[in-house]
Amino acid sequence: MPTGPTGLGAPTGPTADQVDQPTRDLVRLLRRFGWRAFALAFVAGLTGLTTVAMVLALVGFALILAPVRGVRRGGVPAVPERPGW
DSSP: OOBOTTSSSOBOSOOTTOOOHHHHHHHHHHHHHHHHHHHHHHHHHHTTOHHHHHHHHHHHHHHHHOOOOOOOBTTBOSSOOOTTO
16 A cells, blocks of 8 residues: 555545545635625624625525535545435
């Protein structure tokens, strides 16, 4: 089994825990939109638009906490799925 560049015995082959680049980009984009929704919720709350602020805050939570499943690589999902889901 090949080891990592430090020689500490870390495997370098693809595993089920590795996530590919497009999935990482998607997660980063979702998080960025989530934080922007939080910022807009704060501004809407300051201006008195409480309903809009609540909706934007919920959207921000949904975007930040959204689970993203990775692309399958060699028949193994990049992110392990929960049994029964």
